[in-house]
Amino acid sequence: MKIIVLIKQVPDTTNVSINPDTNTLMREGVESIINPFDMYAIEEALRLKERLNGEPETVVLSMGPPQVETALREALSMGIDKAVLLTDRKFAGSDTLATSYTLAAAIKKLDDYSLVLCGKQAIDGDTAQVGPGVATWLDLPIATYIRKIEEIDKEKILVERLMDMGYDRISLKLPALLTVVKELNEPRLPSLRGKLKAKKAEIINWGFEDLGIEEDMIGLDGSPTYVVKIFSPPPKQGGEKFHGNPEDSAKKIFEYLTSTKII
């Protein structure tokens, strides 16, 4: 029995900004991090392993350029048992359809899994499509935005799913796929021992040849969608600042509210 966590390495988008003079993107000092939502998925895999008396093997799986190895080692240092990296020039340019196809093939190859965990979305693209996509390729039941795992046994899992107006309680047959939100847990920091172990651990590398997949379904060519234009959003600038007394400040807001007919 395996719990597989899909993780993506993303540029820390909060540091991506627009140079106001040239109107181009600046990525100076932009680090690559594990997608924040995926950290909750990693943590939950570790907690489930503890809950199930150490029985399941925890695996992290990521597709990306060779540098993704650092993200995988970070997951190992938190206590994940095994890491698999899917890297191949042929995978480059994959959109969510091609990505989910490739990841699904790797999951099948890993075999004997009962749970696949993903982040709710990746912060670079914010698509939230890869998790549902993988579930469809593998024909797995799925629940997104999971904030709590109430129960798990060999056959099924009982979860709480955050919705727009509240939450749903859902029971899924295993194997299943879940995408998770921040409310689920608080990710642990790697221990010193974990870090040492992770440094030496072997990372499994799979390329196109290893997965037995169709070439015209992967990478840029296997991707139905592509980007035709990238541009800066209209720059947002601060407006007036008021230092007045509370009455005048309140009046200022009030004037705006009445002039726009909000009240």
Next chain:
Amino acid sequence: MSIEIIKSKCVGCGLCIPVCVYDAIKLIDKIAVIDLDKCTLCGACVEACNFDAIILTKEEKKDKDISDYSGILVVGEFRHGEVHHVTYELVSKARKLAGKLDDVNVSCLIMGTDMPEDSLEKIITAGADKVIKIDNPELKFFNDEVFSKLVTEVLINEKPEIVLTGATSEGRALIPLVAVSLRTGLTADCTGLDIDPEKKLLLQTRPAFGGNIMATIICPNHRPQIATVRPKVMKIILDSNRKGEIIEKKDIKVSRKLTEILETVKDESTHVNVADADIVVSGGRGVGGPKNFELIEKLADLLKAAVGASRAAVDSDWITYSHQVGQTGKTVAPKLYIACGISGAVQHQVGMRSSDFIIAINKDSSAPIFDIADIGIVGDLFEVIPELIKLIEKN
């Protein structure tokens, strides 16, 4: 599939370097060189090059016949007894897009239990020629598995060239399942839609990298072209003279069920749906405690607004996670966002910076929230908000 720098055209200006978020381009001997291990073929550099020196090629496969797809279909949403407003918004938008596509048909699929006829009529008024209704007790609760199978089936029969649905929790969970089942592309969370006048393709514009850049995406060779669209971005345009038909699809099978919805619980507080509100009043660490959030709630009540929060407030357990705005919470774009006692860290800003108008109340005049606030009030929220409430109540 490849990316290439035409050496004879590259002048070594370096414009492509800062646009690469993956740090994959360097100048070597005054010529740009792409590190293929880092490059994801996103195409940002192609766009940035003023000398047409970067070429991204993709094999154009034309093996799929897409000519018999036509029309626009909106996958509507019916929940808690009513049609979600995003459904009307998208039908109206679809009407406009249809005009740019030789007036093709606009249809709307709506699934639920005990759906009132007048709200289905309103979908026609908003722009649909045909409403496909599936009304069944099995569809009371949203079940990804059941709903996605029904939608997939309808799309296979109807063969629309474009499919739109709301970028709501449901829409964003449901439609990726459908898109993969149909082996077609999907663009999530669009804020702009248009038709390319020449190729008649759907131009799908959406924010990426936390709203730091905008990207326009196309899906040229697969059908349908599917997009989810943020609520409240498109306008509802009603025309009571419009005629259309409502068709009921009856004999549906709700087959294999691996997922079972045991219960759907509606949040007690009425202020919860921040992603959907016209006005959001948000509180941060400056609010100081759970009791004090009542002040924020009171203001929200008076403005019929939802209550938002920074992560600091959520992590302190002053308010639940459903209210969190930002990178690891919800993305909101209301007409008015009032930030109270929020410093405006980038992780917060990425979730709310596309709001139409921002008012910030903060004691610290150097707080970064003021960089993006249209009205910045430097002051104590415990003094300003009660004054404001007094003014509103008086009027």
